[in-house]
Every structure is written in structure tokens, then in C-alpha cells.
Amino acid sequence: xxxxxxxxxxxxxxxxxxxxxxxxxxxxxxxxxxxxxxxxxxxxxxxxxxxxxxxxxxxxxxxxxxxxxxxxxxxxxxxxxxxxxxxxxxxxxxxxxxxxxxxxxxxxxxxxxxxxxxxxxxxxxxxxxxxxxxxxxxxxxxxxxx
Numbered sequence: 556x557x558x559x560x561x562x563x564x565x566x567x568x569x570x571x572x573x574x575x576x577x578x579x580x581x582x583x584x585x586x587x588x589x590x591x592x593x594x595x596x597x598x599x600x601x602x603x604x605x606x607x608x609x610x611x612x613x614x615x616x617x618x619x620x621x622x623x624x625x626x627x628x629x630x631x632x633x634x635x636x637x638x639x640x641x642x643x644x645x646x647x648x649x650x651x652x653x654x655x656x657x658x659x660x661x662x663x664x665x666x667x668x669x670x671x672x673x674x675x676x677x678x679x680x681x682x683x684x685x686x687x688x689x690x691x692x693x694x695x696x697x698x699x700x701x
Contacts (some may be wrong), residue, residue: 558582559654562646566654570616571637571644577658577694585694589662593682594698617642617659627671628690630655634678636665645669645678645688656693658686 556564558578565571576599577585590596622635622644629650636642643663647655663686668679676688683701 562654562657563648563652565616566619566646566648569619571619571646571657571659573615573617573637573639573642573661574657574659575661577656577696579656579694580654583694587658587660587696589660592700593663593680593684594700595696598694598696617644617661619644621665623667623669625669625671627676630690632669632671632676634666634669637661641665643678643680645676645686647676647693658688658693658696 559580562572576587586599587595588597617637617639620636620638622633624631624633630647633646635644637644639661641664642661643666644657644659645666646657649655664680664682666678667681670677674690676690678686685699685701686696687698688696
């Protein structure tokens with residue numbers, strides 16, 4: 556099973572693997588370091604491939620407690636919170652039921668709002684930090700404190 560198949564399988568069980576970064580459909584993984592203000596301070600733009608050596612992903616999972624969704628151009632975006640309190644995620648799944656990308660962090664806090672604007676996915680955390688992911692290049696994310 557690939558990590559994307561694992562993500563989809565876990566999603567159907569209302570869980571997500573704790574990856575602390577962003578993984579895309581080409582299996583590229585971008586490690587993202589979150590600062591004290593819950594905003595990205597470092598993004599590894601030299602993607603690695605996700606470590607598939609973990610044998611038991613259930614140890615590294617968070618339950619998707621609540622989420623909201625929006626569909627745009629045949630992709631449904633989900634965002635919400637995980638079971639560890641400060642978890643936040645955004646998951647993109649296409650009409651073929653394949654994962655396009657997943658952003659998950661234990662440091663960003665839950666996302667409570669989700670919308671599409673200017674060909675970008677926007678999600679607002681409960682700390683009033685707006686996270687912005689370009690649809691074609693979500694790894695070029697940024698955030699704005701409101």
C-alpha cells in the first residue's frame with residue numbers, strides 16, 4: 556500500500572496519519588516547521604519521499620473529529636481538527652476518490668473555515684490564522700494572522 560492509499564483508507568475510518576507536513580499525489584513530501592505563533596517558519600522545498608518504513612501507522616494517527624468541505628473543479632477539500640487538540644488538516648480528494656494532497660500538522664490548531672478564492676484554498680484556524688494553498692502548488696503555502 557502506498558502512503559496515499561493509507562491516507563484514503565484511514566480517512567474512511569475518520570483518521571489521518573500524523574505527517575507534520577504536506578504530501579502530494581506524486582509522493583513528494585514537504586516538511587513544514589511551525590513557529591510559536593502557529594505559522595510556517597520553514598518549508599523544505601526540496602521534497603523527500605515519505606518514509607514508508609513505519610509498519611504500524613495506527614500509532615501515528617489522529618482521529619478527524621470534525622471537518623468541513625468545499626468542492627471546486629472536481630476536487631473536494633476537507634479541513635478540520637484532529638484528536639490531539641492542536642492538530643489541523645486539509646485534505647484534497649479528486650472525483651476518482653484519489654488523494655491529491657494532504658497537509659497535516661500537530662501545531663497549527665483546528666481549521667474552522669474553508670473557502671476557494673483566486674485559485675487558492677483558504678482555511679482559517681481557530682487562532683484566526685488564515686492558511687493559503689495555491690491549488691496548483693499547495694507546497695507554496697503561506698499564512699496571514701488576522
